[in-house]
Amino acid sequence: MEETSVRDLPRALGNEDLTRRLAACRPAVFLDYDGVLTPIVSRPEDAAISDGMRTVVRDLASRCPVCVVTGRDRAVVQQLMGVDDLVVAGSHGFDIWTPQRGSVSDDRVARFADLVAAVTERLRTETETIPGALVEPKRASVAVHYRLVDPADRNRIEAIVQTLLTDHHGELKVTPGKMVYELAPAIDWDKGRAVLYLVDVLGLDSADTVPVYLGDDITDEDAFRALRGRGIGILVGRPDDPEMAGRNTAAEFALASVDEVERFLTTLAR
Numbered sequence: 001m002e003e004t005s006v007r008d009l010p011r012a013l014g015n016e017d018l019t020r021r022l023a024a025c026r027p028a029v030f031l032d033y034d035g036v037l038t039p040i041v042s043r044p045e046d047a048a049i050s051d052g053m054r055t056v057v058r059d060l061a062s063r064c065p066v067c068v069v070t071g072r073d074r075a076v077v078q079q080l081m082g083v084d085d086l087v088v089a090g091s092h093g094f095d096i097w098t099p100q101r102g103s104v105s106d107d108r109v110a111r112f113a114d115l116v117a118a119v120t121e122r123l124r125t126e127t128e129t130i131p132g133a134l135v136e137p138k139r140a141s142v143a144v145h146y147r148l149v150d151p152a153d154r155n156r157i158e159a160i161v162q163t164l165l166t167d168h169h170g171e172l173k174v175t176p177g178k179m180v181y182e183l184a185p186a187i188d189w190d191k192g193r194a195v196l197y198l199v200d201v202l203g204l205d206s207a208d209t210v211p212v213y214l215g216d217d218i219t220d221e222d223a224f225r226a227l228r229g230r231g232i233g234i235l236v237g238r239p240d241d242p243e244m245a246g247r248n249t250a251a252e253f254a255l256a257s258v259d260e261v262e263r264f265l266t267t268l269a270r
């Protein structure tokens with residue numbers, strides 16, 4: 001799979017090649033939430049979408065298919081966005097919902113509810129004495145955040161996660177994100193699989209539709225890879241951001257910030 005240094009990605013805004021490709025087909029837009037529709041902030045519960053971004057997402061959804069593909073719990077992201085009529089794939093694509101059909105998740109996911117509950121409980125108990133550690137429960141996965149943890153204590157979080165992986169060998173997987181470990185059932189499913197599933201379920205697999213995915217985090221790379229050759233991946237972030245340092249990406253284009261995302265979506269919505 002072809003990957004590019006974030007530093008070498010062409011910018012999406014004003015890019016002639018991208019403009020030509022988008023003009024030739026109807027876009028189907030897949031949007032990550034944190035770092036794309038809202039800036040990264042210290043506490044997950046404070047990541048509220050701006051009125052301007054909410055309006056442009058709504059405008060876009062009235063013109064073409066729009067899906068939110070997020071690591072967040074589905075209900076939480078719907079509440080944070082103040083929008084409940086979009087297709088949402090929550091918990092990194094493990095929990096997929098459409099306004100017309102309700103839940104359309106892969107059947108395997110429901111079997112892991114007990115595992116996710118047990119891992120969430122252990123994370124809560126074992127990180128209790130680490131100041132700043134945040135455990136974020138979700139319907140089909142769980143995150144443990146260390147953004148607010150003293151750097152000297154972060155290895156304690158990593159050790160807890162490693163022990164959980166050992167104790168649940170073969171049934172649990174971890175994906176690192178931006179100052180977070182995301183723990184999910186170890187099934188062959190991720191944001192990339194979720195996007196391809198949605199393309200199929202929503203009937204977007206036609207020659208006149210081009211899937212466009214906007215994401216910023218490591219888990220979004222699965223979606224960029226999945227769309228290579230059949231869609232367009234756009235990475236949101238700057239190469240000089242320490243959380244992007246040294247990263248290679250399967251995305252084809254870049255937007256530098258949430259403000260640029262809003263400008264790009266505004267252009268698409270016209």
Ligand SMILES: O=P(O)(O)OC[C@H]1O[C@H](O[C@H]2O[C@H](CO)[C@@H](O)[C@H](O)[C@H]2O)[C@H](O)[C@@H](O)[C@@H]1O
Nearest residue numbers: 033034040041042043044047070071072178180
């Ligand atoms: O797939 P996404 O919609 O981008 O969600 C990825 C994770 O985002 C959230 O955590 C990140 O954003 C927080 C708020 O800006 C920040 O405090 C945290 O450090 C970041 O990792 C969210 O809380 C997670 O559940 C998502 O999986």
